[in-house]
Amino acid sequence: MASEAVLPRAGAPELERYRPRGGFLRGVRNFITRKPLGAVGAFIILVMVSAAVITFLGFTDDLTGYRYDDQVLADRFQGPSRDHLLGTDFVGRDTLSRILYGSRVSITIGFLAVAITQGLALIIGIVSGYYGGKVDAVMQRVVDIGQAMPGLVALLFVISVFGSSEAVLIVTIGLLGAWGSSRVIRGTVITVRQNQYVEAAVMLGASDVRILTRHILPNIVHIILITASVGIGGAILVESTLAFLGFGLPPPFPTWGRMLNNSREYVTHPWLAIWPGLALTLTVFAFNIVGDALRDIWDPRLRGSR
Numbered sequence: 001m002a003s004e005a006v007l008p009r010a011g012a013p014e015l016e017r018y019r020p021r022g023g024f025l026r027g028v029r030n031f032i033t034r035k036p037l038g039a040v041g042a043f044i045i046l047v048m049v050s051a052a053v054i055t056f057l058g059f060t061d062d063l064t065g066y067r068y069d070d071q072v073l074a075d076r077f078q079g080p081s082r083d084h085l086l087g088t089d090f091v092g093r094d095t096l097s098r099i100l101y102g103s104r105v106s107i108t109i110g111f112l113a114v115a116i117t118q119g120l121a122l123i124i125g126i127v128s129g130y131y132g133g134k135v136d137a138v139m140q141r142v143v144d145i146g147q148a149m150p151g152l153v154a155l156l157f158v159i160s161v162f163g164s165s166e167a168v169l170i171v172t173i174g175l176l177g178a179w180g181s182s183r184v185i186r187g188t189v190i191t192v193r194q195n196q197y198v199e200a201a202v203m204l205g206a207s208d209v210r211i212l213t214r215h216i217l218p219n220i221v222h223i224i225l226i227t228a229s230v231g232i233g234g235a236i237l238v239e240s241t242l243a244f245l246g247f248g249l250p251p252p253f254p255t256w257g258r259m260l261n262n263s264r265e266y267v268t269h270p271w272l273a274i275w276p277g278l279a280l281t282l283t284v285f286a287f288n289i290v291g292d293a294l295r296d297i298w299d300p301r302l303r304g305s306r
Contacts, residue, residue, distance in 0.1 A: 031297075051100050169249070233285075233288050
């Protein structure tokens with residue numbers, strides 16, 4: 001419609017106001033200055049993602065000199081040394097190689113599971129929050145049912161039926177995490193829906209698709225990014241918990257949770273638990289503090305709080 005063309009596009013007001021000017025590098029510098037703890041978390045994430053990429057490309061063997069499944073019984077229970085920087089486990093496998101391979105599992109499951117979570121949560125949250133009424137009532141009852149399911153029990157049930165493959169873990173963790181995120185997105189959509197520029201677009205006859213893509217979605221992108229950042233850490237923790245309980249990916253492929261499980265029988269060799277535990281803790285911590293930093297920057301009520 002001709003009258004609609006004069007309506008200015010509604011971007012994300014809060015994002016526009018604090019969008020870094022001067023290029024990407026200046027934005028990074030501002031982020032480091034304003035949120036140093038968040039910058040530390042971003043650096044840890046970059047290191048873990050780089051380790052996962054190196055492993056995926058097959059360069060880990062060249063980097064460490066060992067495959068994750070190379071067993072040398074004569075080298076079992078070695079401490080950190082020049083040949084094995086993080087020592088060896090109970091069958092002489094190099095711990096550093098297994099930590100790096102474990103990062104590939106954790107990062108892959110974390111990112112892909114949260115992609116499913118945010119995709120489903122976005123659909124539920126936008127439809128429920130924008131249309132309201134009976135649509136909202138029905139969809140929220142479905143969300144109530146989803147949140148009422150015990151997550152760990154549901155995971156164990158799915159694994160017992162379909163097996164503990166990487167695809168099964170990604171899809172199941174992703175679906176189970178969508179319910180809570182959809183509530184957050186729905187609340188933001190309801191708030192944005194009440195703004196005058198959205199009401200003006202409706203009065204001018206703009207289609208629902210146009211309103212959602214040009215006026216609603218740009219204003220909830222920051223919520224999606226924040227919940228995704230925290231959700232990745234949660235997904236990694238869930239996968240490690242399953243592996244620790246013996247329901248994760250089957251051996252010999254290493255995961256941090258399984259490495260922690262194996263270390264329980266060898267308490268006199270603490271590095272078997274220290275290194276995978278440290279990798280898991282730092283990774284989850286990093287995603288959480290990056291999510292907190294993004295929230296503090298984009299939420300005007302929290303800006304400058306820390």
